[in-house]
Amino acid sequence: MATAIRAQGLRKRYGSEVTALDGLDLEVEEGTVMGLLGPNGAGKTTTVRVLTTLLRPDEGTAEVAGIDVLAEPQRLRRSIGVSGQYAAVDEHLTARENLDMVGRLYHLGRDRSRQRASDLLTRFDLDEAADRQVKGFSGGMRRRLDLAGALVAEPPVLFLDEPTTGLDPRGRAGMWDVIEDLVAGGTTLLLTTQYLEEADRLADRIAVIDHGRVIALGTADELKSQVGGERVEVVVAHAADLDRAAAQARTLGPAEPVLDRRDGRVTVPVDGGAQALVVLLRLLDQEGIEVSDVGLRRPTLDDVFMRLTGRPAEDAAPTAEEPETSESAATTEEVA
Amino acid sequence: MSAVAELATDTVTITQRNLKKILRVPDVLVFTLISPIMFVLLFAFVFGGAIGDQGGVGYREFLIAGIFAQTVVFGSTFTGFSLAEDLQKGIVDRFRSLPMSPGAVVFGRTLADVGINVLSLVVMALTGLLVGWRIRTSVLEAAAGFLVLLVFAYAISWVMAYVGLLVRTPEVVNNASFIVIFPLTFSANTFVPIETLPGPLRVFAEWNPVSSVTQAARELFGNTAPGAPEPEGWALQHPVLYTLLWAAVIVAVFAPLAVRQYQRAASR
Ligand SMILES: Nc1ncnc2c1ncn2[C@@H]1O[C@H](COP(=O)(O)OP(=O)(O)OP(=O)(O)O)[C@@H](O)[C@H]1O
Ligand SMILES: [Mg+2]
Numbered sequence: 001m002a003t004a005i006r007a008q009g010l011r012k013r014y015g016s017e018v019t020a021l022d023g024l025d026l027e028v029e030e031g032t033v034m035g036l037l038g039p040n041g042a043g044k045t046t047t048v049r050v051l052t053t054l055l056r057p058d059e060g061t062a063e064v065a066g067i068d069v070l071a072e073p074q075r076l077r078r079s080i081g082v083s084g085q086y087a088a089v090d091e092h093l094t095a096r097e098n099l100d101m102v103g104r105l106y107h108l109g110r111d112r113s114r115q116r117a118s119d120l121l122t123r124f125d126l127d128e129a130a131d132r133q134v135k136g137f138s139g140g141m142r143r144r145l146d147l148a149g150a151l152v153a154e155p156p157v158l159f160l161d162e163p164t165t166g167l168d169p170r171g172r173a174g175m176w177d178v179i180e181d182l183v184a185g186g187t188t189l190l191l192t193t194q195y196l197e198e199a200d201r202l203a204d205r206i207a208v209i210d211h212g213r214v215i216a217l218g219t220a221d222e223l224k225s226q227v228g229g230e231r232v233e234v235v236v237a238h239a240a241d242l243d244r245a246a247a248q249a250r251t252l253g254p255a256e257p258v259l260d261r262r263d264g265r266v267t268v269p270v271d272g273g274a275q276a277l278v279v280l281l282r283l284l285d286q287e288g289i290e291v292s293d294v295g296l297r298r299p300t301l302d303d304v305f306m307r308l309t310g311r312p313a314e315d316a317a318p319t320a321e322e323p324e325t326s327e328s329a330a331t332t333e334e335v336a
Numbered sequence: 337m338s339a340v341a342e343l344a345t346d347t348v349t350i351t352q353r354n355l356k357k358i359l360r361v362p363d364v365l366v367f368t369l370i371s372p373i374m375f376v377l378l379f380a381f382v383f384g385g386a387i388g389d390q391g392g393v394g395y396r397e398f399l400i401a402g403i404f405a406q407t408v409v410f411g412s413t414f415t416g417f418s419l420a421e422d423l424q425k426g427i428v429d430r431f432r433s434l435p436m437s438p439g440a441v442v443f444g445r446t447l448a449d450v451g452i453n454v455l456s457l458v459v460m461a462l463t464g465l466l467v468g469w470r471i472r473t474s475v476l477e478a479a480a481g482f483l484v485l486l487v488f489a490y491a492i493s494w495v496m497a498y499v500g501l502l503v504r505t506p507e508v509v510n511n512a513s514f515i516v517i518f519p520l521t522f523s524a525n526t527f528v529p530i531e532t533l534p535g536p537l538r539v540f541a542e543w544n545p546v547s548s549v550t551q552a553a554r555e556l557f558g559n560t561a562p563g564a565p566e567p568e569g570w571a572l573q574h575p576v577l578y579t580l581l582w583a584a585v586i587v588a589v590f591a592p593l594a595v596r597q598y599q600r601a602a603s604r
Pocket of ligand 2: 044045046085161
């Protein structure tokens, strides 16, 4: 498969203080979806702006759709569609006029521009508002219009910077459908998002970015397994049983269970998956410990994110991989 | 499509977009129409009475061309204001990601803003006629007078386009243009006869293109006194030619600057 997006050693500094990109490398195969994850200020938007000709990097090279981004920006613009982090729509035009204008500026001609505009309005659920000025639109409507703008010319490579931020659940689901359709049709997509669930669902591969460089790369499953395996989680019905339950959990393997006294929860990393869960339940039953909730937890991308970027303060308790343990840290302790 | 054809079609697209906005934002339109009316009335009644005839021509009649010139030059501020606003609102990011001609955004802006100046000239002319201003030449000459005003204002709007893209903040464009344009339009023959100005200021005024555009309009409207002495200096003796030369030089310098600044400003 050919490479649709290739960036090498991208560097971008703002003044002497801020290094937005610090030697970023990225490759995206044709027809696949790459998700860029990273905390605020990681350099996601800067990456997108460099790859879409909006920003010149200080160093590095980039190639999109086989075209050198820095050498032939104008030629590249015919082959890409962009929707930036902040909706770039014209307030005083109607939704239809906005899309029609974009079509004309892609040089699609009058008839095709009109046709594309009305197709996209329908597809993005904007039919009703089509002939109203955008200044009266809600944030989500603007967002959808901006995304529609990126699709006007049916470009083979698409860049969407936080496409579903600000959308309601229905808008988000609709967006996911649209994206999945596009990808099924062979479009290459680079997507940034704050929603890990979204990356999990849409992205073939995920690049976690922090401080302007890629710190982890792989499929969602690969990243999750980097963080650790499965855990069994049990919530006891009576708080008094918590220590006894923890003692049983210890017998499952070498790993130390983690206690959450406030919720009466025991979490223990296991190897055996569902089988370990059955074993633990049987042990608890034999001990006469009543259980109010039980589950097998796999690491989520949230866990990956927290672990890799070290954002929440629970680095002190490395076995506690659950995000919410940071809030309940005071009541969490390891069994001696 | 060739580069020129692309520039032309994209400029049309952008001009249409800008004109729609001008028509749809009532406050812009209202101020565009009200401030020239106010200017004509204010000058006509406040100064018009205080200062007597200018060599046989009523002061009001003398004033009108000056007010026209000042208003259309000020009108060019809108070009810079709008471009800064487009930058600020992010729509320029959309434009820059499209395979459109890079000059089209600025060309489309300056062209649309000619529309604003046409409108304010019409309004001012009507108001002027109401307070006693008269055109004393042929229709053709009068049309040429308006045309010279428009051409000069068009050139200034390229300067403002550059300024707007440089400073990137609409409010700053307004203030900056006021600081430059206000003195420029006053140290000229716009509101007082040039002979009344003191030494160095008078020399400046004689070569100030605002003076020449005013003088050109005055002559083409027939608002100069029949027996008035020939103005001093080559510039005011050939006001149309001198004005057009200025306009050509300004566009030749500022059009490339503005287009380059557009490409830079957006790529930060
Ligand atoms: N025009 C600019 N001037 C100065 N610093 C900038 C500029 N643009 C970005 N930066 C800095 O570069 C870094 C990366 O910014 P970027 O917008 O790429 O982050 P991001 O990953 O998109 O963040 P977010 O999730 O908040 O959108 C940040 O530290 C930011 O402050
Ligand atoms: Mg961002």
